[in-house]
Amino acid sequence: MKVVILDDAANVAKYGAGIFLDQLAKKPDSVFGLATGSTPLSLYRELIDSNHRGEVSFAGVKTFNLDEYMDLAPEHPQSYRHFMNREFFDHIDINPDNTRVPPGDAANPLVACREYEAAIRDAGGIDIQLLGIGRNGHIGFNEPTSCLSSRTRVKTLTRETIEDNARFFREGEFQPQLSITMGIGTIMEARLVVLLATGRSKAKAIRAMVEGPVSAWCPASALQMHPATVVIVDEDAASELTDPAFFKHIEAQNQALLARLQGQA
């Protein structure tokens, strides 16, 4: 697990976007796993700007979103499908048919989950999976106690997650208690995982993920077993790590090595 600590949220977004842009330069028909939540919004804006400047195209890209609320139609303003269209897909040159979000309104969610897994496989697997993290260490909607080898399935949301996300729903409005989410096993098969976290509210979860035992109590801790995960955090989200200076030192060494290798190329 590589941990990159940057000054602020804007730099977190830029660094994360850079990874996606490099991947697109290497493989224009990349498969991206995408996330919702407030954290990735600035990264999406970076990618949109880059697309508008003509530096990059999403015409060949396929995407799979991590999760969706159950019992919300795609047109519902709080559905993750609606969020992705509004915040990202509607602003780039991606083919909408190549964007997938788990169908929260599927007649048979169990079949829908199996089909989602099959679609990821048929696309050749995910090149980069973008993640945020919940305060309780969830990734996607894999709440604490999730099986660490789980596949796409229906998950019940914890009270904490429901409360965290209540701000998006109007008073008295129906708020889903269930979700469809990629499993932790599904996420672990992505070739590269990029997890972003900003703000002090995420500091405990980041510490548990990076330093804690690998445990279903902190689902994100499973990423310690992933061969290529980059965790990009701001100072606040890094504030509970035992030795943030060491991660900064490693990153400085990595950058120096990179510059040396580029000099030789």
Ligand SMILES: N[C@@H]1[C@@H](O)[C@H](O)[C@@H](COP(=O)(O)O)O[C@@H]1O
């Ligand atoms: N299912 C999503 C997660 O994928 C996301 O990482 C988390 C954190 O959201 P935020 O980035 O708004 O803190 O919220 C939701 O529960």
